Amino acid sequence: SALSGILSGALGGCLCGYLLYVRQRSGKEILQGIRRNQFYIVWQPVVESKNLTMTGAEVLMRWEHPTAGAIPPDAFINFAEAQQLIVPLTRHLFKLIAKEAPLLMDILPQGAKLGVNIAPGHLHSPEFKEDIRQFAASLPDGHFQVVFEITERDMIKEKEAVSLFAWLHQQGFEIAVDDFGTGHSALIYLERFTMDYLKIDRGFVNAIGTETVTSPVLDAVITLARRLNMTTVAEGVETWEQTKWLRDRGVNYLQGFFFSRPVRVAQLIDWQRQRSG
Numbered sequence: 001s002a003l004s005g006i007l008s009g010a011l012g013g014c015l016c017g018y019l020l021y022v023r024q025r026s027g028k029e030i031l032q033g034i035r036r037n038q039f040y041i042v043w044q045p046v047v048e049s050k051n052l053t054m055t056g057a058e059v060l061m062r063w064e065h066p067t068a069g070a071i072p073p074d075a076f077i078n079f080a081e082a083q084q085l086i087v088p089l090t091r092h093l094f095k096l097i098a099k100e101a102p103l104l105m106d107i108l109p110q111g112a113k114l115g116v117n118i119a120p121g122h123l124h125s126p127e128f129k130e131d132i133r134q135f136a137a138s139l140p141d142g143h144f145q146v147v148f149e150i151t152e153r154d155m156i157k158e159k160e161a162v163s164l165f166a167w168l169h170q171q172g173f174e175i176a177v178d179d180f181g182t183g184h185s186a187l188i189y190l191e192r193f194t195m196d197y198l199k200i201d202r203g204f205v206n207a208i209g210t211e212t213v214t215s216p217v218l219d220a221v222i223t224l225a226r227r228l229n230m231t232t233v234a235e236g237v238e239t240w241e242q243t244k245w246l247r248d249r250g251v252n253y254l255q256g257f258f259f260s261r262p263v264r265v266a267q268l269i270d271w272q273r274q275r276s277g
């Protein structure tokens with residue numbers, strides 16, 4: 001029926017329970033969660049495809065709610081944006097990163113990449129540049145290369161995005177298009193923006209080895225990235241077969257449960273010590 005269509009559209013995906021739950025909450029809980037330290041970060045290693053050594057990690061946020069338990073970021077990030085709280089939440093994220101990044105200097109070489117997700121509500125806010133400056137100043141001097149991950153659908157305000165990306169490059173940051181292939185539209189943006197990395201959405205990676213022997217769309221995405229001089233990162237790599245397939249096609253970096261789930265900083269350090277020792 002029309003109603004069920006609307007409902008399933010509105011609630012789509014497996015996060016609907018959480019989304020509903022979060023929508024009944026007030027934005028105050030986010031501010032309270034920040035003050036009471038309910039948010040924390042986890043790190044997921046990114047490896048180079050040719051030798052599988054770790055070259056960096058992506059930072060992912062978590063909310064351990066006192067009564068609801070763990071609320072996934074897909075739910076609370078959208079909620080924070082809707083409540084106009086993405087700016088304080090991202091500032092808090094930056095502080096959490098600044099606290100933990102120095103612990104990773106022993107296991108990550110100079111120039112290692114730290115992937116940080118930026119929500120569109122923050123990107124387009126007047127505070128953005130100042131927040132970024134402060135974040136940069138809070139990191140160990142020159143050790144890490146920060147890569148801001150931005151989704152395709154967030155680049156709609158084209159003029160603004162072009163100058164913002166130029167500014168980020170001037171400041172020494174790199175930019176990745178996140179979830180490539182899932183956004184509404186816009187291959188055209190790839191030509192207009194200068195972005196360094198293209199993150200291939202895990203939907204494509206999932207299909208490797210299941211649906212068909214070859215994946216023409218994924219092949220085309222990889223070719224496109226190469227033609228545009230972008231470095232490729234495949235997300236959601238869960239099997240050796242996917243690893244091999246992606247490496248054979250020249251995808252530069254890999255990330256996924258096959259290597260490690262996102263983990264707390266201490267576990268990431270253990271993981272790397274075990275691998276290299």
Ligand code: C2E
Binds near residue numbers: 062072117256
């Ligand atoms: P994303 O940026 O695409 O992050 C990758 C997501 O894929 C993470 O989910 C990660 O746990 C999951 N993942 C990684 N490897 C695998 C795999 O092999 N298989 C499967 N099935 N999943 C894998 P997570 O942590 O739940 O984050 C979901 C989304 O929430 C992120 O998607 C990102 O868009 C957003 N997010 C997370 N942390 C932050 C943050 O600090 N700031 C902002 N703005 N957004 C965030």
Ligand code: CA
Binds near residue numbers: 058117149178
């Ligand atoms: Ca990301």
Ligand code: CA
Binds near residue numbers: 178179199201235
């Ligand atoms: Ca992604």
Ligand code: CA
Binds near residue numbers: 179
């Ligand atoms: Ca995502």
